[in-house]
Amino acid sequence: MSVADQALLDHATQSIEVGSKSFAAASRLFDPVTRRSAVMLYAWCRHCDDVIDGQEAGHSAKVVSQQEVTERLQRLIAQTHAVYAGTPTHSPAFEAFREVVLRHGIEQRYALQHLDGFAMDVSQREYRRIDDTLEYCYHVAGVVGLMMAQIMGVSDEATLDRACDLGLAFQLTNIARDIVEDASVGRCYLPGDWLDELGIPRARLADPQYRPQVAVLAQRLVDMAEPYYESANAGLTALPWRSAWAVATAGCVYREIGVKVRQRGARAWDSRVSTSKLDKLRLVLVGAWKASVTRGRQWPARPASLWQRPRRISATDRRAAVEAGHAIE
Numbered sequence: 001m002s003v004a005d006q007a008l009l010d011h012a013t014q015s016i017e018v019g020s021k022s023f024a025a026a027s028r029l030f031d032p033v034t035r036r037s038a039v040m041l042y043a044w045c046r047h048c049d050d051v052i053d054g055q056e057a058g059h060s061a062k063v064v065s066q067q068e069v070t071e072r073l074q075r076l077i078a079q080t081h082a083v084y085a086g087t088p089t090h091s092p093a094f095e096a097f098r099e100v101v102l103r104h105g106i107e108q109r110y111a112l113q114h115l116d117g118f119a120m121d122v123s124q125r126e127y128r129r130i131d132d133t134l135e136y137c138y139h140v141a142g143v144v145g146l147m148m149a150q151i152m153g154v155s156d157e158a159t160l161d162r163a164c165d166l167g168l169a170f171q172l173t174n175i176a177r178d179i180v181e182d183a184s185v186g187r188c189y190l191p192g193d194w195l196d197e198l199g200i201p202r203a204r205l206a207d208p209q210y211r212p213q214v215a216v217l218a219q220r221l222v223d224m225a226e227p228y229y230e231s232a233n234a235g236l237t238a239l240p241w242r243s244a245w246a247v248a249t250a251g252c253v254y255r256e257i258g259v260k261v262r263q264r265g266a267r268a269w270d271s272r273v274s275t276s277k278l279d280k281l282r283l284v285l286v287g288a289w290k291a292s293v294t295r296g297r298q299w300p301a302r303p304a305s306l307w308q309r310p311r312r313i314s315a316t317d318r319r320a321a322v323e324a325g326h327a328i329e
Contacts, residue, residue, distance in 0.1 A: 047093035141171035162235025249287030
């Protein structure tokens with residue numbers, strides 16, 4: 001390994017160790033080649049998130065002016081295009097991402113869809129219904145699941161659906177855990193009709209007096225994540241053993257966060273919910289068991305009730321739609 005390659009890996013490893021102890025623990029279970037690409041992808045995602053939120057390693061987000069955050073997003077988009085155009089980015093995170101793109105053929109549309117999630121934050125989008133929230137979850141996390149699946153050699157649409165489901169489950173859990181922290185910097189991912197239902201003013205979401213109602217909505221999110229975690233288990237059968245172990249463990253660790261949010265109720269935001277080292281060790285073993293028992297198992301079809309990710313439209317279907325007078329993206 002060259003000095004430059006080692007420097008990129010060191011940067012990415014530091015990013016995941018500081019930014020997410022949950023994902024860092026699971027990433028150690030991958031084989032060395034997959035682990036390198038996984039942490040490189042994480043470093044890029046973490047960098048983009050930090051740039052938009054004015055934070056460091058996923059912590060201590062600050063309010064950034066609308067003009068500044070818009071300019072930051074445009075720079076991220078330009079650097080992403082540079083990666084695919086083969087031009088320098090002068091950024092360790094983007095050079096790490098370039099390596100992943102070249103090694104695994106990560107589709108450009110996935111990278112740009114991920115940045116679309118940050119654009120939703122930049123535009124201060126409001127989410128009126130749960131489908132709006134799930135669309136956001138897709139962009140910031142579901143599409144990361146798709147890129148991770150490509151790293152693990154997945155190309156069939158059915159397994160990609162399951163990878164996306166795991167990302168959706170992660171983000172629903174994230175939203176539940178971070179409701180109050182997000183509200184402190186003007187962010188709210190809860191559907192507006194849910195807030196209206198329980199009489200919670202969006203501008204006062206972080207007020208302690210509304211914690212009991214917020215706890216109800218957090219539990220609703222955690223419960224909603226469950227069928228997505230279950231659906232994701234079906235994708236384990238298509239993965240190499242160590243990848244299945246790592247993914248199963250990540251799912252178990254993150255699901256545990258949701259369980260703790262539910263258990264704490266209105267006190268879930270008194271301190272940040274996390275998993276202990278002992279929890280992680282236990283869940284590594286649970287992940288190994290889950291990866292084992294899913295080998296060769298026949299799974300039912302993905303439930304039609306789950307939110308469906310956008311699918312690529314074939315050239316033939318696109319021409320047919322245009323000829324029929326339908327607008328397509």
